[in-house]
Amino acid sequence: xxxxxxxxxxxxxxxxxxxxxxxxxxxxxxxxxxxxxxxxxxxxxxxxxxxxxxxxxxxxxxxxxxxxxxxxxxxxxxxxxxxxxxxxxxxxxxxxxxxxxxxxxxxxxxxxxxxxxxxxxxxxxxxxxxxxxxxxxxxxxxxxxxxxxxxxxxxxxxxxxxxxxxxxxxxxxxxxxxxxxxxxxxxxxxxxxxxxxxxxxxxxxxx
Amino acid sequence: xxxxxxxxxxxxxxxxxxxxxxxxxxxxxxxxxxxxxxxxxxxxxxxxxxxxxxxxxxxxxxxxxxxxxxxxxxxxxxxxxxxxxxxxxxxxxxxxxxxxxxxxxxxxxxxxxxxxxxxxxxxxxxxxxxxxxxxxxxxxxxxxxxxxxxxxxxxxxxxxxxxxxxxxxxxxxxxxxxxxxxxxxxxxxxxxxxxxxxxxxxxxxxxxxxxxxxxxxxxxxxxxxxxxxxxxxxxxxxxxxxxxxxxxxxxxxxxxxxxxxxxxxxxxxxxxxxxxxxxxxxxxxxxxxxxxxxxxxxxxxxxxxxxxxxxxxxxxxxxxxxxxxxxxxxxxxxxxxxxxxxxxxxxxxxxxxxxxxxxxx
Ligand SMILES: [Zn+2]
Numbered sequence: 277x278x279x280x281x282x283x284x285x286x287x288x289x290x291x292x293x294x295x296x297x298x299x300x301x302x303x304x305x306x307x308x309x310x311x312x313x314x315x316x317x318x319x320x321x322x323x324x325x326x327x328x329x330x331x332x333x334x335x336x337x338x339x340x341x342x343x344x345x346x347x348x349x350x351x352x353x354x355x356x357x358x359x360x361x362x363x364x365x366x367x368x369x370x371x372x373x374x375x376x377x378x379x380x381x382x383x384x385x386x387x388x389x390x391x392x393x394x395x396x397x398x399x400x401x402x403x404x405x406x407x408x409x410x411x412x413x414x415x416x417x418x419x420x421x422x423x424x425x426x427x428x429x430x431x432x433x434x435x436x437x438x439x440x441x442x443x444x445x446x447x448x449x450x451x452x453x454x455x456x457x458x459x460x461x462x463x464x465x466x467x468x469x470x471x472x473x474x475x476x477x478x479x480x481x482x483x
Numbered sequence: 484x485x486x487x488x489x490x491x492x493x494x495x496x497x498x499x500x501x502x503x504x505x506x507x508x509x510x511x512x513x514x515x516x517x518x519x520x521x522x523x524x525x526x527x528x529x530x531x532x533x534x535x536x537x538x539x540x541x542x543x544x545x546x547x548x549x550x551x552x553x554x555x556x557x558x559x560x561x562x563x564x565x566x567x568x569x570x571x572x573x574x575x576x577x578x579x580x581x582x583x584x585x586x587x588x589x590x591x592x593x594x595x596x597x598x599x600x601x602x603x604x605x606x607x608x609x610x611x612x613x614x615x616x617x618x619x620x621x622x623x624x625x626x627x628x629x630x631x632x633x634x635x636x637x638x639x640x641x642x643x644x645x646x647x648x649x650x651x652x653x654x655x656x657x658x659x660x661x662x663x664x665x666x667x668x669x670x671x672x673x674x675x676x677x678x679x680x681x682x683x684x685x686x687x688x689x690x691x692x693x694x695x696x697x698x699x700x701x702x703x704x705x706x707x708x709x710x711x712x713x714x715x716x717x718x719x720x721x722x723x724x725x726x727x728x729x730x731x732x733x734x735x736x737x738x739x740x741x742x743x744x745x746x747x748x749x750x751x752x753x754x755x756x757x758x759x760x761x762x763x764x765x766x767x768x769x770x771x772x773x774x775x776x777x778x779x780x781x782x783x784x785x786x787x788x789x790x791x792x793x794x795x796x797x798x799x800x801x802x803x804x805x806x807x808x809x810x811x812x813x814x815x816x817x818x819x820x821x822x823x824x825x826x827x828x829x830x831x832x833x834x835x836x837x838x839x840x841x842x843x844x
Contacts, residue, residue, distance in 0.1 A: 281584075282581075308628040309822065310576070310580065311576040311579040311580050311583075311822045311823050312820060312822035313820075314580050314583055314584065314822065315583030315584070315586070315587055315593070315819030315820070316819045316820060317590075318583070318584060318587045318818060319587050322587070325812040342532060342535070342536075342573070342574075343535070343573045343576065344581070346535060346536075346539050346573075346576070346577055347576050347579075347580035348580070349539060349575065350538075350539055350542060350577045350578075350580040350581040351580045351581060351583065351584035352584070352586070353542065353543045353584075354542065354543065354546070354582070354584045354585040354588065355584040355585070355587065355588040356588075357543055357547070357557070357585065357588075358557055358584070358585050358587075358588025358589045359547060359588050446706075455834070462540075463536075463539070465536070469524070469530065469533045469536050470530060470533065471531070
């Protein structure tokens with residue numbers, strides 16, 4: 277049984293079996309407050325799923341706004357540690373893409389999500405492969421909102437506001453079944469950490 | 484749950500140290516720290532986003548290292564503890580998310596606690612010292628905070644007497660070090676530079692120490708005026724083409740900081756009739772501060788306690804230690820609904836305690 281966690285948009289968790297069936301799901305669409313809700317969401321889906329034996333923890337690795345994104349990844353890592361199981365990293369956009377590809381597995385499109393700072397994170401897809409996994413045309417990238425129409429010319433695209441952790445778990449289930457690693461070990465921040473650093477940092481330092 | 488000698492794992496991520504501590508009752512089993520300090524050096528101060536990223540990377544290896552050092556397994560834990568605040572919001576959130584998932588994953592109670600009160604709890608883990616007596620005045624000095632507390636009871640009654648109105652003392656050290664062309668972090672650099680200096684060479688101002696400050700800010704601190712005074716002094720010398728006597732400036736600046744810290748702390752001891760002063764926070768590493776506190780404390784009949792430096796800097800052991808005290812005094816766990824509170828008041832020793840005796844029994 278797979279526990280799926282993603283905080284790249286709101287906070288979403290799900291318990292999904294190895295065939296991809298969603299046993300329980302819980303989420304909040306709030307783009308803040310991930311740290312507040314993550315514990316209750318986890319407790320709820322585990323209870324709703326009948327406290328199953330978790331064999332893998334699927335972690336949505338972004339892209340997504342840093343502060344929230346990290347909370348789900350931190351939670352995935354420590355939950356996996358608690359249960360002595362593996363983390364299965366998943367590109368968050370793959371979950372959104374799978375939702376679209378399940379109705380049309382040849383579709384070509386781009387998924388975009390808010391990246392703050394008047395930018396979008398986007399990933400283009402060209403259908404589904406033999407393992408049932410979305411095929412990325414290129415890796416996730418950032419584009420200014422104002423330039424998105426031009427940058428994404430040729431793609432049918434839309435901005436997603438929510439992410440279904442059930443789909444994230446299903447992507448992980450297919451990756452596990454195929455024995456493939458399809459997500460990065462580290463979060464897809466897509467920005468260097470010092471973009472916000474002032475010229476003279478305000479030391480709010482140690483201890 | 485074992486309430487006489489609970490086995491607790493504490494997670495601390497309020498600033499640039501990822502701290503994982505494991506305690507059994509009042510016994511320290513592990514104090515594992517991963518610091519991102521080097522990554523902040525070129526900015527001259529902690530960059531919150533860099534700190535938060537580093538926490539995420541360091542957490543799991545630090546937990547594993549702490550368990551290995553302690554020779555315990557996660558299943559054996561009685562509880563998980565975490566810093567809820569105060570501190571850098573984004574950094575705190577990493578620890579909070581991690582602690583909640585760890586507690587839920589293990590099916591163990593979670594205690595969300597106050598970082599500043601944790602600094603006081605650190606003293607209890609020092610098994611070479613006499614037990615901490617109450618009430619005690621506590622002076623917590625670091626790059627993130629400068630606070631004077633009156634502790635009547637660690638788990639129920641901590642009062643904030645005063646705190647810095649602007650920069651933390653550690654920040655002042657960092658900024659003055661930069662002025663003098665010394666690298667980050669400034670504390671040890673100033674200490675080294677001051678070794679050959681004359682602390683009475685330049686009379687720098689003591690913030691909020693005038694008679695007129697005594698009504699409203701008797702126990703508060705201010706270091707931004709001091710920093711400006713040092714900057715102006717250095718500029719004037721440079722403008723006059725004179726060489727900067729770095730050792731004298733460092734020693735005089737350090738003396739001003741130490742003087743105001745110790746004077747106010749001992750004033751609080753006298754006013755509240757408390758003959759005990761506990762020091763905590765990373766700036767306690769400053770040799771001159773320890774020296775002056777001990778010397779003037781002895782003269783004033785105040786016993787000054789200084790925990791080992793490894794427990795003074797931010798660490799997870801103090802967080803585990805505070806939770807252990809809460810458990811031993813019968814307190815229930817926190818609910819899971821708390822968040823990171825960057826300005827958590829010191830009176831909130833435990834965050835989001837369950838309304839009844841606690842779900843953990
Ligand atoms: Zn601290």
